[in-house]
Amino acid sequence: MAETILVVDDDLDILELLKMYLEPEGYNIRTANDGEGAVQSVCIDPPDLILLDVMMPHKDGFQVIEELKNIEHTKNVPVILLTARGQTEDKVHGLDTGADDYITKPFDLREVTARVEAVLGRTRPIKYINPLMHAMGDRFSEEGVQQLAGHLQAAAAIQKKLLPEQAPNIEGFDITTLLQSSTSVSGDFYDFIPLSETQIGIVLGDVKGNGIPAALLMVMIRTALRLLCHEEDTPALILKRINDLVVRDTEADLFATMIYGILDTETSTFTYSNGGHCYPFHWKNTDGVSVLKTGGMLIGAFEEATFTSEVCSLSPGDILVFYTDGITETAGKNGAVFSGDQIELTNSAHSDTPEDAIPMDTFYGGDRLAACLSENTALSASALCEAVVNDLALFSGSTTPHDDRALIIVKRDT
C-alpha cells in the first residue's frame, strides 16, 4: 500500500508544490495548513510521515510535535521539520523535541525525496515489527517475530494461490480478470467454479476490513463456495448458505459483499444473485448498459438476510462487467486537472478543514465506468480491461491503486 505523508505548511504554494512533486513518487499526500489541523489530521488517521513547517501562526511546528509525542497512537509517527531559518538553534531544538530530520528552506526537491526515503526506510521495520511485539507480549523473542513474519508471508502466498491465475477458456465467451492488491493480503477476490460441461460459476467479492481477519474470511468464503456450489442450486440459495455460515462464525463487523452467478454456455444465460455488492453492468447492443441489482443484503452481518436470483440472457456481443468498489472509489486528482502528462493547478485544493484537504473529494464512480464500457464495446475483453485501467490512471493521475481493485469482464462472442 502506498505510504501516506501529511504535509503541513501555512504557505499554500509550498503545500501544492510538495504534493505535486511527491505524489508521482508513489506517496499518498494529505495536507494541513496550520498546526491545529495537523494535530487533528494525525489523530484521526496517523500518516506514515509528517513534513512539518516550523514557523506557523497560532501553533508552531514544535508545539505540534510536543502534542503528538504525548498521544499514544501518534507518538511514533516520524517527523521531518521544514525550517526557513536555517538556524542551528532551531534544528537542535527540533531534534531535541523528537523530530527525525529537518530540511532547510528553500529546498531542493531531490533532497526532499532523499530525506523522506531515508526516514521511511528507518521507520518501516519498526512499524511492522512493533505491533507484532506488542501482540506477543511476554512471549516476544527475535525468533518469534521472525516466525510470525514468516507466517504472514505464507498467508499472503496461500491467498494468492487461491485465485485462479488466468480466466477460464470457455467456448463462445471471452473472459478476462484483473486483481490489484494494495496490501500483502487482499480483501477482493474472484473465482471460477466448473459446475458441469456447460455451466461455470463466477464469483466476485469484497471482504470488508483489512489484514489477516479479512484474509481469513475471504479464504473461508472461497472454500465454502467451492464446497457448496452445485449446478442444481440457485445462486440465491448459495448466498443464503454462505451468509448463514459467516453470521454464525464471525463478528458482525466482519462481512463481505459478493455476486455469484452461473454462466450457462448452452442457453447463453447468466443466472445470478447479488449480495450487497456494487451493481455489475450488462451491456447490450440494443439497450446499452443496465445494472444487475437482484439479490439481497451484504453477506455475513444478519441472520435474517434473504436472497433472490435473476436470469439474464446474453446475446452475441453482450458484455458483463463485475467490479469492486476499489475501482469506482478511486480518488480523483483533487486540485489538479489531469490530462495526459500535463498538470494544471487550480485553487480547489485550498480548504480550511484538514479533513477536506485529503484528496478524496471526487470518485471515479459507476457512471464513468459505464461510459468507459460503452465507448469500448468493440474491443476484446482484455483490451476493454486495459481501457478501464488506463482511464483510472488518467482520472487519478496515478497508476498505483490505494485500495484493492478487482474486475471481471465476460463478453459473448459475436
Added chain:
Amino acid sequence: MNFETTIGEQNISILHVEGKILGNAADAFRKEMNEQLQTGRDRLVVDLMNVPLIDSSALGAIVVTLKSYQRSGGKLVLLNPQKAVREVLEVTQLNTVIEIYDTEEGACAAFV
C-alpha cells in the same frame, strides 16, 4: 469528522455527525454510538445530513451498533442520509433492516 450528541425529548439521543466517516474515524463514530447505549439511553437517531461519504468501516460500525441496540431492546434510526451515503445503504440493502427518516420529527416519532 466531528460529532455532537444532544439529548432530545423522551430521552432520545441525537448524534449529529459532520464530515466523511472514513477509515479509523469509524472507531470514534462507533464508540460514540455505544457510549449512549452504555449510559442507558437506548434510543438513538444518527443524523447523517452533513456526512458526504462513508466507507465500509463506517458501515461495519453501523451494523454492529444496530445489533447492540436491538439486543438491548433499544432502537437506532438514521436521519437524512445524502445521495452517496443513501446509495451505499441501498446497494448493501441495509435500508431494509434500518429505519431511515427525512426529518427529525419523523425520526423521533419512530420511538413512540
